[in-house]
Amino acid sequence: MTIEPASDDFSLIKRIAQQDQAAMATLYDRYAPTLYAVAFQTLGSVQESEEVVLDVFAQVWRTAIRFEAAKTQVDTWLFIITRSHTLARLRTMQQTEKTSIVVEASMSSVTSDPLQDVLISERRDQIQAALAQLSAEQRQVIELAHYQGLSHSEIATQLELPLGTVKTRIRLGLHRLRIALNTWKPS
Template sequence: MKPSSAVDDVALLTQIAQRDQTALSLLYDRYARIIYGLAFKSLRSAEESEEAVLDVFAQVWRIAERYDVQKGKADSWLFTLARSRILDRLRKLKRSNSTAVVSIEAVEIQPKADCVDLFEEASIKERRSQVMIALQTLPKEQRLVLELAYYQGLSQGEIAAHTGLALGTVKTRIRLGLSKLKSALGSSEYL
């Protein structure tokens, strides 16, 4: 049985596809802080992270009808959009010779909010901790390529150039690393 929040997410995306602004607002309230935290971890800039969040929800507004419940969970779809927007911003920053500092260390960030939901914050910290622990169980080679892809925003080709590995090797290590992470995290909502 699906958790009620997953069902609610699907319903919200259906309503957003029908141009329901209230549904978009509810989805934003549910995920904006989490996406902000992900963005800040990579972008290290409050302004860029806020822009990434806005980009994600603008895209949700434009393409909500493309979400297919048969292809995956709504939150996974949303986090995929977020990752793409964050990577776009990272690439833009690199092109403009920005001095953004990117690192793997977990950042304890408190997004700006008038009302902080302590249970949600604890849940986010717990999820982050479990993902970081699972990441540490991977072989060094697989962990490296995943960190370069997810935390520094490098494409597979860029990782190959950066590490001197063959592109096929990079792709294999990413695939194996993600598979091992999925197994380590079990049937969780993280992947």
């Protein structure tokens, strides 16, 4: 008797719902290369595609208990999750690129004071370094709020996130930025 791949996948999901790490490893080995290829096709970045795959399997680990075999197959569910994470990562990448351009443009104004130019340049580097230390999720919501002027509700709608999640990410991200920037001392 051979096991159908779909029923085997479903049994893996049931075991993952019970926090079975071996089942997770099996599902990961089975689907990670394909999900990576799907993400890479859109993102064109090895690092970002790897992050998407990790995010997908982290979500599977958290939500396997809610999987309903009557509604979809496991592979379809995995591809839907991958698409969602890939698009979110793509939006983050695009926003980060836009933010870098805005920061560069806003801080590139040359003054007549060379010392002031150096301080502005150092501060710009510090801000960019502080932003780079944030998680991609925190950076994304902060950039949407501060560079695009979106409200918390608008961000939640755009990113399809609960409002509380958006507010928490902004609060934590701003706190980390404040700490990073308050420790900055001009040379």
